[in-house]
Amino acid sequence: MRKFIVRRLLQIIPTLFFVLLTVFFLMKLIPGDPAAVLLGPGARAQDIERFRAELGLDQPVFTQFALYLKRVFTGNFGKSLIYRQDVISLIVERLPTTLLLSVSALFIASIIGIPAGILAATKHDSFVDFSITILSLVGISVPIFWFGMILIIVFALQLGWLPAVGIGNISNGLWDVVKHIILPSTALGIQSMGIITRFTRSSMLEVLRQDYVRTAMAKGLKKRLVLYNHALRNALVPIVTVIGLQLGTLLAGAVLTETVFALPGLGKLMIDAILRRDFLLVQGEVLVIAFIYILVNFIVDTLYAFLNPKIRVAYGGSQ
Amino acid sequence: MRKYLVIMFLVVVLSFSAFAAEKYDSELVVGTDQNPTTMDPAMYQDLASSQVMRNVFETLVAYTADVKEIEPVIAESWTVSDDLTVWTFKLRENVFFQKGKFQDGRNVTAEDVKYSFEREMEISPMVRIYMIDTIEVVDTYTVKITLQYPYAPFLTVLTDIGAAIVPKEEVEGWGDDFVLHPIGSGPYVLKEWVKDDHMSFERYEEYWGEKPYVKNLTYKFIPDKAVLTLALLSGQVDISSDILDQDIPKVTADPNVEAVMVGGNNIYAAYMNATKGPTTDPKLREAIFKAIDVTQIAKVIFPNESGVPAYGPIPPGSWAYNPDVQDFYTPYDPEGAKQILKDAGYSNGLKLKMYTSDDPNRRKMAIVMQSMLKQVGIDLEVISLEWGSFIEVSGNGEADIYAIGWTWYPDPEFFMYYMFHSSTAGTYGNGGRYNNPEVDKYIELGESSADQDERIMYYRKAEELVMKDRFFFPGYHKLVVMGVSDKVKGFTVSSDMTIRVFAPGTNVYVE
Numbered sequence: 001m002r003k004f005i006v007r008r009l010l011q012i013i014p015t016l017f018f019v020l021l022t023v024f025f026l027m028k029l030i031p032g033d034p035a036a037v038l039l040g041p042g043a044r045a046q047d048i049e050r051f052r053a054e055l056g057l058d059q060p061v062f063t064q065f066a067l068y069l070k071r072v073f074t075g076n077f078g079k080s081l082i083y084r085q086d087v088i089s090l091i092v093e094r095l096p097t098t099l100l101l102s103v104s105a106l107f108i109a110s111i112i113g114i115p116a117g118i119l120a121a122t123k124h125d126s127f128v129d130f131s132i133t134i135l136s137l138v139g140i141s142v143p144i145f146w147f148g149m150i151l152i153i154v155f156a157l158q159l160g161w162l163p164a165v166g167i168g169n170i171s172n173g174l175w176d177v178v179k180h181i182i183l184p185s186t187a188l189g190i191q192s193m194g195i196i197t198r199f200t201r202s203s204m205l206e207v208l209r210q211d212y213v214r215t216a217m218a219k220g221l222k223k224r225l226v227l228y229n230h231a232l233r234n235a236l237v238p239i240v241t242v243i244g245l246q247l248g249t250l251l252a253g254a255v256l257t258e259t260v261f262a263l264p265g266l267g268k269l270m271i272d273a274i275l276r277r278d279f280l281l282v283q284g285e286v287l288v289i290a291f292i293y294i295l296v297n298f299i300v301d302t303l304y305a306f307l308n309p310k311i312r313v314a315y316g317g318s319q
Numbered sequence: 320m321r322k323y324l325v326i327m328f329l330v331v332v333l334s335f336s337a338f339a340a341e342k343y344d345s346e347l348v349v350g351t352d353q354n355p356t357t358m359d360p361a362m363y364q365d366l367a368s369s370q371v372m373r374n375v376f377e378t379l380v381a382y383t384a385d386v387k388e389i390e391p392v393i394a395e396s397w398t399v400s401d402d403l404t405v406w407t408f409k410l411r412e413n414v415f416f417q418k419g420k421f422q423d424g425r426n427v428t429a430e431d432v433k434y435s436f437e438r439e440m441e442i443s444p445m446v447r448i449y450m451i452d453t454i455e456v457v458d459t460y461t462v463k464i465t466l467q468y469p470y471a472p473f474l475t476v477l478t479d480i481g482a483a484i485v486p487k488e489e490v491e492g493w494g495d496d497f498v499l500h501p502i503g504s505g506p507y508v509l510k511e512w513v514k515d516d517h518m519s520f521e522r523y524e525e526y527w528g529e530k531p532y533v534k535n536l537t538y539k540f541i542p543d544k545a546v547l548t549l550a551l552l553s554g555q556v557d558i559s560s561d562i563l564d565q566d567i568p569k570v571t572a573d574p575n576v577e578a579v580m581v582g583g584n585n586i587y588a589a590y591m592n593a594t595k596g597p598t599t600d601p602k603l604r605e606a607i608f609k610a611i612d613v614t615q616i617a618k619v620i621f622p623n624e625s626g627v628p629a630y631g632p633i634p635p636g637s638w639a640y641n642p643d644v645q646d647f648y649t650p651y652d653p654e655g656a657k658q659i660l661k662d663a664g665y666s667n668g669l670k671l672k673m674y675t676s677d678d679p680n681r682r683k684m685a686i687v688m689q690s691m692l693k694q695v696g697i698d699l700e701v702i703s704l705e706w707g708s709f710i711e712v713s714g715n716g717e718a719d720i721y722a723i724g725w726t727w728y729p730d731p732e733f734f735m736y737y738m739f740h741s742s743t744a745g746t747y748g749n750g751g752r753y754n755n756p757e758v759d760k761y762i763e764l765g766e767s768s769a770d771q772d773e774r775i776m777y778y779r780k781a782e783e784l785v786m787k788d789r790f791f792f793p794g795y796h797k798l799v800v801m802g803v804s805d806k807v808k809g810f811t812v813s814s815d816m817t818i819r820v821f822a823p824g825t826n827v828y829v830e
Contacts (some may be wrong), residue, residue, distance in 0.1 A: 032707025039445045040364055041747040042708065042727065051444045082356045083514075084498060093514060152546060155608075157553045164550050165541050167516055262541040262550075264515030272354070275390060277707050 004305060007265075008298050012291075019290040020072065020283065024065055027279040033057075034277035037226060038081050068283070077284040082276050089282035090269065095288075098265035101257065102250040103182050105189035110243060113193045117200025121208060140196030144253055148187035148260035151295070154222055155183060165262040167257065185262040188253050193248040199242045204236040237307050244300030248293050345533040345808065345829040347766035348554030349818055353529070354515055354540045356503040360435075360483035361443045369480040370817050371495040371538055372708065374520050375417075376483035376503030377691045379408055379432070380474055383824045384811035386584070386636070386822035389474050390823035393427055393484055393504065400404045403469035405767055410460040415527050419502040420627060421492035424525065429462040435484045436464075436493055443723060459829035469767035472730040487754075493632040506821050515540060522817060531780045532809075532828035551576055557829065558810065559802035560818060567623040567800065573671060574730040578802050579812045582634040583799040584624065585726035586629055588671065589792040590751040596719045602663040604789040609656035610695040611688055620683045631782050632725075632734050636814035639775045657693045670698045675759050676709040677724035679816055684794045685722055686788050713750040721750055722794075723801045731778040735762050741783050751790050758784045806830045 007075040035311040036043065052058055056067070071078060077087035113136075156164035168180035207213060208231055216226045255267030266285060273281040349811060353367030360376055363369050373381075379394040390608040391397075394408040410429060419689045433454045440446050450470045455463040465475065476482065489502040501509055504527065507520035520536040520556040539556050541547040548566045552573055553789040557794040562570055562578055570578040591598035591607075597605060614686040617628040627635070631644035660666065671692075682703050699720075704712060727733035737743055738763050761781035765774045785791055801812045810827045813819055820827045 032705075032709075035709060036710060036747075037707045038364060041725065041745070042733075043445055044449070047445050047747060056442075084357055084359070084362050084495075092513070144661060145758045147671055149545065149549075154548050156555075157549055162554070164553050164555055166539065166555075167513075195761065242689070258515075259542050260546055262516070262539070262543070262546065264540075268515050268542065275706060 023286045037277040078280040080281040081278045104185035113196030117197045120201040121204035125173035134196040138199040139190045144256045151183045188257040207231045207235040255302040346535040347533045348537045351420045352562040359498045374507035375505045386817040406464045416486045421488035429456040432462045472732045475730045555803040562800045564625045580798040582635040587794045594752045606656040606659040609652040612651040628794045637729040669717045673720040681722040
């Protein structure tokens with residue numbers, strides 16, 4: 001098990017380097033001179049020139065990359081061009097919002113998606129199964145932007161139950177944060193909810209057809225017991241993987257959700273940074289998001305190894 | 320009887336004073352779709368930042384909320400030499416900085432003006448007071464500024480928050496963190512700033528000037544304009560910075576809010592290439608003007624009339640706007656256009672490329688132009704780009720036509736110089752690389768004349784020449800549309816899109 005973990009951890013370094021390399025050169029390839037974009041339409045040519053030199057953009061690209069790499073290794077991601085503050089502090093400020101949003105979305109998606117999937121599998125080919133399948137398909141297909149808007153119109157504008165925008169303040173109590181996060185995390189989670197439901201359903205169906213489940217049933221065990229102790233545990237392995245992968249999708253979807261619900265998160269920061277060519281901020285942010293994504297994958301893989309002893313054995317674990 | 324009168328009198332007085340006290344307890348929430356990025360005047364590059372900074376910082380002079388008059392703020396009075404190069408400002412002696420960590424609310428003096436302006440010129444990525452040559456402290460409250468050349472709109476430039484007066488002790492004491500601990504001489508102090516979410520200000524009770532009614536002022540940042548309108552309708556914000564044309568009926572239908580529209584200081588137009596490609600042919604440009612019915616552009620983009628057709632570059636919000644601007648306009652005449660094209664040998668058709676940003680209004684303008692040009696046999700290819708890529712293409716002189724949007728102060732200089740003076744060729748403003756020495760001459764005369772009527776005449780003359788050259792096809796002027804709750808009193812929508820809660824002649828309160 002330890003060997004497995006160490007090996008996976010070592011893989012993180014080259015992956016991050018590759019991510020950094022890609023994003024650095026992608027930012028160079030997109031048209032739009034950062035100095036000109038940042039200074040805006042009224043800028044004079046001499047101001048743009050001066051600003052370019054100040055940013056080091058007048059040096060050869062490879063020199064710029066080497067300098068950037070050197071700085072990153074010492075933990076210095078530079079200063080954002082739009083905010084004139086440390087990239088890292090800007091990211092750290094917004095990280096909690098995005099994590100809260102993604103995790104709550106995943107939570108809502110899982111607590112509704114998994115039971116719905118199990119229900120559909122056990123009532124296979126019934127009206128219930130049919131309705132759940134259709135609903136999950138709707139959930140997968142609905143655009144976040146539109147669904148978010150509908151949620152605001154219904155729950156904030158017409159019913160007046162929940163606030164339309166913003167993140168709330170923890171100093172006003174936990175409820176203030178919770179009531180602000182319900183609508184956005186529902187909007188963001190709906191797609192994952194659909195995917196998790198469908199995945200749970202098919203995974204359960206497959207397991208339920210296995211011989212050992214039939215044997216357990218034949219032994220006269222209670223259906224509930226068979227379902228939860230025998231079937232679900234095995235069906236859960238692929239579901240955990242899907243949930244882990246969903247977190248990546250959710251981080252990406254957070255961009256849209258944060259825009260609709262005006263949440264101060266990483267997604268909104270990223271969009272602003274790209275549109276205004278704040279390359280140091282984009283690079284820093286991509287690196288952090290990539291790191292989170294890799295970390296989550298690592299955790300999922302480890303969990304997977306725990307749930308399925310075969311994987312531990314394959315890596316020559318201690319069992 | 321007398322007893323009753325006394326009681327009645329007391330009731331009236333008490334309720335009145337209670338009301339007055341309430342006025343001073345006003346709480347206001349402003350919703351904007353743009354997000355401020357800095358609280359350091361020397362560092363700002365966008366309207367969203369300048370707007371919030373006006374609460375903390377002050378300038379020597381400032382615009383009234385209707386953006387028509389420039390009024391003294393830190394300056395009490397000023398004189399200017401006849402050649403418009405030496406400007407002497409007498410400061411008020413009772414202006415104080417807010418108390419901070421590094422000074423305890425001392426007087427604002429001429430030294431501070433010198434320090435602030437020199438700092439702006441040294442570190443700002445975009446120097447707004449670049450025409451300054453030297454700054455001289457005459458005495459504690461008198462400062463003499465010499466310009467490199469005569470510049471009539473200098474006072475306008477000084478209203479820019481980039482020219483705000485900052486205390487040296489705080490700037491140097493905080494260093495890079497001054498952005499997070501801004502201290503100026505303004506009526507509000509920054510209480511909290513959760514980036515991308517909200518910013519809240521609290522009235523500074525020892526402010527040197529008139530006391531603002533609003534005690535707690537919050538700006539809520541809501542990037543999506545449709546959602547911003549929903550936030551206004553649901554009562555989460557009291558003022559919203561912009562309402563999309565399609566949302567106007569929703570707002571007018573609600574009895575508790577109002578959509579207030581004023582003429583904006585902006586122009587959206589199609590700028591044609593003056594140095595390269597087919598548009599260098601004057602015959603073709605004449606045909607293009609004749610082929611397009613400009614009234615249709617505004618009708619398509621603004622079904623709810625939050626925009627008007629444009630006939631010249633100077634917007635109706637400017638004091639130099641010419642009500643007779645249509646006199647130099649080449650009117651719609653599709654048959655005439657076809658004839659010109661035929662005579663000029665374009666009967667086999669012609670292809671042109673037009674670049675636009677991804678702004679929906681500008682794209683609609685390009686598409687209306689495309690369909691009208693098609694009817695006279697011109698094939699207009701419309702290419703829509705994201706902003707950063709767009710300004711690169713518009714400035715590099717490769718585009719046949721690009722969709723320019725320009726918005727600034729009401730002084731015509733900020734339209735005519737930046738879009739038509741030959742020295743700006745190759746920038747986004749003059750990406751068409753327009754160069755007409757006669758236009759240059761009138762713009763320069765406008766810059767260096769002290770008399771407002773004379774200046775109006777020069778800029779109008781330049782505008783007339785521009786319209787006769789036909790490189791600049793004006794499309795529309797957008798109105799500034801803000802949503803205002805009926806609880807908000809004393810608020811004026813500004814043509815420069817800045818939300819002014821407290822400004823010369825304006826003191827907003829909430830009922």
